[in-house]
Every structure is written in structure tokens, then in C-alpha cells.
Amino acid sequence: MPSPPKQVKVGRPRSSDKDKSERGERILNAAEELFALHGYDGVTLRTLANAAGVDVALINYYFGPKQQLFDTVFKRRAKILNEQRLTALQSAQQAAAPEVVSVEKIIEAFLRPLEVAQESDDEGWKNYCALLAYVNNSAVWGPVLMSKHYNDLVDIFVDALRAALPGSDDADLYWCYHYMSGAMSLTFANTGRIDKMSRGLCRSDDFRAAYDRMIPFIAAGFREVCEG
Amino acid sequence: MPSPPKQVKVGRPRSSDKDKSERGERILNAAEELFALHGYDGVTLRTLANAAGVDVALINYYFGPKQQLFDTVFKRRAKILNEQRLTALQSAQQAAAPEVVSVEKIIEAFLRPLEVAQESDDEGWKNYCALLAYVNNSAVWGPVLMSKHYNDLVDIFVDALRAALPGSDDADLYWCYHYMSGAMSLTFANTGRIDKMSRGLCRSDDFRAAYDRMIPFIAAGFREVCEG
DNA sequence: ATTTAAATTCATCGCTTGTTGAATTGTCAA
DNA sequence: TTGACAATTCAACAAGCGATGAATTTAAAT
Numbered sequence: 001m002p003s004p005p006k007q008v009k010v011g012r013p014r015s016s017d018k019d020k021s022e023r024g025e026r027i028l029n030a031a032e033e034l035f036a037l038h039g040y041d042g043v044t045l046r047t048l049a050n051a052a053g054v055d056v057a058l059i060n061y062y063f064g065p066k067q068q069l070f071d072t073v074f075k076r077r078a079k080i081l082n083e084q085r086l087t088a089l090q091s092a093q094q095a096a097a098p099e100v101v102s103v104e105k106i107i108e109a110f111l112r113p114l115e116v117a118q119e120s121d122d123e124g125w126k127n128y129c130a131l132l133a134y135v136n137n138s139a140v141w142g143p144v145l146m147s148k149h150y151n152d153l154v155d156i157f158v159d160a161l162r163a164a165l166p167g168s169d170d171a172d173l174y175w176c177y178h179y180m181s182g183a184m185s186l187t188f189a190n191t192g193r194i195d196k197m198s199r200g201l202c203r204s205d206d207f208r209a210a211y212d213r214m215i216p217f218i219a220a221g222f223r224e225v226c227e228g
Numbered sequence: 229m230p231s232p233p234k235q236v237k238v239g240r241p242r243s244s245d246k247d248k249s250e251r252g253e254r255i256l257n258a259a260e261e262l263f264a265l266h267g268y269d270g271v272t273l274r275t276l277a278n279a280a281g282v283d284v285a286l287i288n289y290y291f292g293p294k295q296q297l298f299d300t301v302f303k304r305r306a307k308i309l310n311e312q313r314l315t316a317l318q319s320a321q322q323a324a325a326p327e328v329v330s331v332e333k334i335i336e337a338f339l340r341p342l343e344v345a346q347e348s349d350d351e352g353w354k355n356y357c358a359l360l361a362y363v364n365n366s367a368v369w370g371p372v373l374m375s376k377h378y379n380d381l382v383d384i385f386v387d388a389l390r391a392a393l394p395g396s397d398d399a400d401l402y403w404c405y406h407y408m409s410g411a412m413s414l415t416f417a418n419t420g421r422i423d424k425m426s427r428g429l430c431r432s433d434d435f436r437a438a439y440d441r442m443i444p445f446i447a448a449g450f451r452e453v454c455e456g
Numbered sequence: 457a458t459t460t461a462a463a464t465t466c467a468t469c470g471c472t473t474g475t476t477g478a479a480t481t482g483t484c485a486a
Numbered sequence: 487t488t489g490a491c492a493a494t495t496c497a498a499c500a501a502g503c504g505a506t507g508a509a510t511t512t513a514a515a516t
Contacts, residue, residue, distance in 0.1 A: 041270035042268070045473080055494065057476080065474080130367060143419060143424050151425060171426070178415060179442060181414060182415055197406070202399055213400060222445075224444045
């Protein structure tokens with residue numbers, strides 16, 4: 001019997017073919033998911049092409065070589081996350097004016113956008129959080145990509161923390177920020193580790209539980225070290 | 229002119245050849261370093277063989293397939309670290325008896341072996357800490373390897389924390405432990421991130437600075453969430 | 457002395473890798 | 487209606503992948 005008409009057509013698709021468009025986005029989404037799960041070297045362009053329902057060569061056509069694709073994937077939501085964190089901080093500052101905003105509110109502005117993203121129905125954010133943990137903890141990617149896309153935000157948040165914790169040493173502030181960064185990336189990476197560790201009592205995907213406890217935890221840490 | 233006598237001999241080496249022995253260890257050490265830096269898929273057996281000064285086939289001869297090698301590398305120092313943490317906790321408990329040991333002392337027992345290892349002249353521990361961060365933050369390896377090699381220790385430390393923070397909820401304890409785990413793995417991963425972030429004010433390899441601040445930070449967090 | 461086992465190198469297997477050039481088809485402006 | 491350009495598939499490239507069986511040399515056991 002003849003195999004079904006595969007209908008794989010070469011050349012530019014008709015613009016009426018709706019699912020033939022947004023292919024760039026489909027590539028980015030699949031890349032985000034796969035990179036988050038397997039890391040840079042754990043993903044082959046063919047696996048990725050297959051997951052995105054796209055020919056291998058198209059990846060290079062849109063995004064250039066693999067490294068550039070990785071950077072593009074990482075940058076995409078970094079931009080969004082930065083904006084959301086920034087506006088959250090600014091509105092907290094306005095609400096507190098003329099007083100300086102409290103440590104809790106600053107940390108809330110830092111974490112809330114992640115929690116909202118995770119609870120949203122855009123599955124991509126879950127993947128991005130895992131990717132963030134991968135990059136943040138890598139000695140190869142971390143100092144490059146994190147610094148490139150997040151350093152400006154760090155400056156702003158450290159400024160706010162310095163104002164909220166008057167007289168504190170800058171080294172203390174940066175170290176505490178680093179602890180927060182580590183706790184944040186592991187927690188929102190959603191690895192399933194805490195599920196096993198607690199034998200099902202806590203669930204990795206219960207971001208509300210993670211978020212609610214994390215704010216007092218981190219805030220108390222900052223206070224203890226920076227104004228103790 | 230004739231090339232210099234390469235002298236690559238086949239067959240079992242003379243036992244007098246000192247540098248020909250301990251080849252298994254050399255493979256493990258090189259694997260530890262490379263896996264920590266590039267992750268599981270970022271390391272090829274040929275690169276590894278080259279770094280260890282060994283033939284490719286020897287890796288399989290000693291450690292079986294690649295996955296098994298990875299597990300062996302991870303397990304090696306997990307065993308040591310577990311023992312050191314455990315004895316540190318037990319001697320803290322003896323020193324505090326008949327009182328229960330404080331939160332600070334428990335966290336100290338958890339972190340101190342890492343700090344000591346990092347400051348030691350065994351370079352391998354630095355690599356292992358980075359590997360730990362990689363595994364801990366990976367959704368693929370984390371729930372498997374961390375649970376396999378560290379869950380027993382978690383139980384013991386959570387027990388101690390429960391005693392130090394009477395009346396606290398177990399979910400609170402596990403979440404706080406998770407935050408500690410995240411802060412620990414990023415901090416000791418030594419990625420160089422904080423150097424860039426703080427523009428040289430803090431240094432990734434200043435483990436003493438990281439350790440000294442981390443204990444009050446984490447302890448205050450536990451207290452706030454679990455007995456607040 | 458012989459035999460058995462351990463430790464090593466080498467050559468090779470069948471597949472997979474990232475990347476690219478050429479061919480094909482469609483759009484859109486001149 | 488033609489010509490430039492955008493979007494896509496296909497086929498192929500050289501290089502590299504993990505794994506392994508065979509050959510070789512030495513050590514240890516009998």
C-alpha cells in the first residue's frame with residue numbers, strides 16, 4: 001500500500017498556511033524547553049528542529065549558529081523579567097514615599113514577577129526559570145550571560161537595599177544578594193527535588209508556598225547580616 | 229629527520245612506572261573538573277581521556293559507560309562530605325548536651341566541611357562544588373543523584389532543625405532547607421558571578437567571606453519562618 | 457614453567473554532530 | 487510581467503561521537 005501523501009513541500013509556504021507562520025517563535029519556545037532541561041550541549045539542532053516541527057536548516061536561517069540561538073533564547077525573557085521587576089520596584093517606591101521602601105517590599109518586587117509568571121498559563125516561563133538556574137550556576141555561561149542581561153537590574157536593586165538598610169556594608173549587601181539569587185534560582189527551577197526530599201509533603205510546582213516563605217526568609221537574612 | 233621516539237607502548241605497564249598507576253583516580257579527577265565546567269553532555273570521552281593522559285578505551289574499562297562514570301564521580305565525594313557533615317553535627321550535639329543544639333551550630337555543621345574543603349589544597353573539591361551546583365539545579369540529574377546520595381543526610385539535619393525550632397511546621401522546615409541548599413550551591417560553585425556583579429568588591433573564591441555571612445543569613449531566615 | 461588474569465593500546469563500527477550551498481516556491485514592489 | 491527577495495527543504499560535508507573486540511604486554515597464581 002502506498003504511504004500517505006506526506007505533502008512536505010519545498011520553498012516558501014503560502015501565507016494562508018497559518019501554522020506555517022510564527023516558526024521563529026516555535027523554534028525559540030522549543031529551544032527554551034530543551035536547553036532548560038538538558039543544557040546547551042545536551043540539545044542537538046536536529047532534536048530541536050523535530051520538537052519545533054521545523055527543518056534543521058531553518059534554525060540557522062533565523063538565528064545563526066547555535067551559540068547565538070542560545071543567547072537569543074536567554075535574552076528574550078530576561079528583557080521582560082527586568083521590566084516587570086523594575087516597575088514592581090518603582091510602584092513599591094511610590095507607595096512608600098516619602099519613606100524609603102522596606103526590605104520585604106524590595107524582595108517582593110524581585111520575586112513576585114517570577115511567581116506570577118510561573119502561575120500563568122504560559123508554560124514557557126517554567127522553562128525559562130529552569131534555564132535561568134542552569135545559566136546562573138554555570139561557570140561558563142553565568143559570568144557572561146547573567147552579567148550581560150541582569151547587571152543593570154542588580155545595580156538598581158542593590159541601591160534600593162542600601163537605602164532600606166542604612167549604614168550597611170556594600171560587601172554584605174552583595175553577598176546577601178548572591179544568597180538570594182541562589183535560593184531563587186534553585187527554588188523556581190522546579191526540579192522536583194523538594195518533592196523527593198520531603199517525601200511528597202512539599203511540591204516543587206507549588207510556587208505560592210515557595211514564594212510566601214521565601215520573602216520573610218530572605219528579608220530576615222538581609223536584616224541580620226546588614227544591620228545586625 | 230626522524231620524529232622523536234614516541235614510546236607509546238601497548239599492553240600492561242611495568243609496575244615500576246609510577247605515573248602509570250593511579251590511572252583510575254586520574255580519570256575521576258579529570259572527569260570531575262570537566263563535568264563541573266561543561267556538564268554531562270559537554271564532555272566527550274576523548275576530551276576527558278586527553279585531559280587525564282589516558283587512552284579512551286581505558287575509561288570504559290575502569291568505569292563502564294559514560295553515565296556510570298558520572299555517577300561514580302558524583303558519589304565519590306558525596307560519601308566524604310556526608311561523613312564530615314555528620315560528625316560535625318554530632319560533635320556540636322555533644323558540646324551542647326543536654327541542651328539541643330542551636331540553629332546556627334546546625335547550619336555551621338552543614339556548611340563548614342564545604343568551606344574547609346574549598347580552602348584546602350585539594351583542587352578537586354572546588355570542582356566538586358561546581359558539580360554539585362550543576363546536579364542540584366538540573367531537573368534531569370537532581371532528583372536522581374541528589375536523592376540517591378544525600379537524602380539520608382537531609383533527614384538527619386531536618387530532625388536536628390526540628391528540635392532546635394520547636395513547634396515548627398515540617399513544610400516550613402523543608403522549604404527553608406531548600407533555600408539553604410540553593411544559596412549554598414550557587415555560592416560555593418565559584419562561578420565568578422559575584423565578582424562581575426560587585427565589580428570586584430567581592431570575590432567568588434573568598435570562601436571565608438561567603439561562609440561567615442551565610443550562617444547568620446540562613447539562621448535568621450529559619451528563625452523568621454519557622455518560629456515567627 | 458605454564459597458565460590465567462589484569463591493564464593497556466589500537467583500530468574500527470555505525471551514528472550523530474553543526475553548518476552550508478543549492479534548489480525550490482511564494483510574495484511583493486516596480 | 488519581470489525581478490528581487492523571503493522562506494523553506496534537501497542533500498551533503500568533514501568532524502566527532504560512545505562503544506567495543508582484538509591484540510599486546512606484564513603481573514600474579516599455580
